[in-house]
Amino acid sequence: MPEESNRSTYHHGDLRQNLITAATDMIKESGIEGISLRKLAAKVGVSRTAPYHHFKDKNELLCAIAEQGFRDRLSHLEQRYSKQAEQTEQTNQTKASTLQLKHYMLDYLKFAQMNPELYELMFGRTIWKQQIANESLKNAAYPSFNHQLEVTKQWQAKGLLDPHANSLRLSQVIWGTLHGVAKLLIDGIYTDTAQVEEICSCAAELFTKQ
Amino acid sequence: MPEESNRSTYHHGDLRQNLITAATDMIKESGIEGISLRKLAAKVGVSRTAPYHHFKDKNELLCAIAEQGFRDRLSHLEQRYSKQAEQTEQTNQTKASTLQLKHYMLDYLKFAQMNPELYELMFGRTIWKQQIANESLKNAAYPSFNHQLEVTKQWQAKGLLDPHANSLRLSQVIWGTLHGVAKLLIDGIYTDTAQVEEICSCAAELFTKQ
DNA sequence: AGATCAATTTTGACAGTGTCAAGATTGACA
């Protein structure tokens, strides 16, 4: 009894994309663990094993979801990145710089908090722990990783961060902080949503050394 | 066919503890996802449903494993904590202080890298995401969380960290960094084991402002 | 046009999982 889809043909048409979007919704509602290929197939209105002709594995489906997440995230990042570049032309005091870093962190954490399950999927062990991640996913993910490095270099060039420090290490520490706080927030450990702003202020001041 | 246990009596004797230790081993080998109550029961040499008389749930078993992990971790922390307190009496230059912080971070990351699956269980979403964590687990975990805060305060008192900063926020940022880097390392994202030392140096210098 | 073929979808099946209910076995205590 197909409910969600009103397909008249035997072939679905665009099952692959439908599966991805439906799975993304499902993850948002029931979490990564709550997703099952059978329930997903039922939701799309197709038999249990139909997805296997578009994804080798359950893991491949999860990778595809994360991959789309990375593409969306990157476009958002690049948009914000250029906006921020403009802003800096005008004000160049250290206070404004600290604020800039703080807003970058806030933006990152807001994304994590608004899409906790997607964040977990994109940056979590589910797809990264082993060599599960396929080439396509890596190609989508690495630009997102590199963006952090590029931003760090720009900030160093502006004098916002220590120009003499190793850019990659600096980037790893800053992203590590963001990632860690994000995870603590999402899982509700030791931190609270109400403290996010103060945490970002604290971190931004530490990193900008004033 | 019971292999691991050579019990002659119908009652097992200390099944609960045996389950915990066997499960801890199993996690170390096959990861959190690789554990199953049935395989675990077989390993201990008991029927599939026997564990249910000692743990309400699979989650309760996982919580018990994590709980034991927290107790062990705390005793290790307190030991190191007192050791470090002695050290500081002698040297008080900022360079030595930075080194002290760096070693603290290295110690944290070493624990995470040597027990990746246990770390994931203790500080991961599996047991924290919902209100799954029972009172007993919280009682074991909170001292470990608070330790970070106490250490931060001590460091502030010594002038190693900014004394005017909010201790809780500072602690959250530092632990966030440690947690984030640990996760990135464990999952093999953006970081490499060979870079750990440099990452810790970079972070320690940032936090100590010199 | 009709035939062919690969892509797609289905049904059937299997092993594995967590967990509940009901019965069997035991040790401790009256």
Add this chain to the structure above:
DNA sequence: TGTCAATCTTGACACTGTCAAAATTGATCT
């Protein structure tokens, strides 16, 4: 010695991922 609660077992159910073989389709070729 008999009773009882704690402990363990067997049986059963719904659910999962995934394979193999059959059914259906749209496109491509003659």
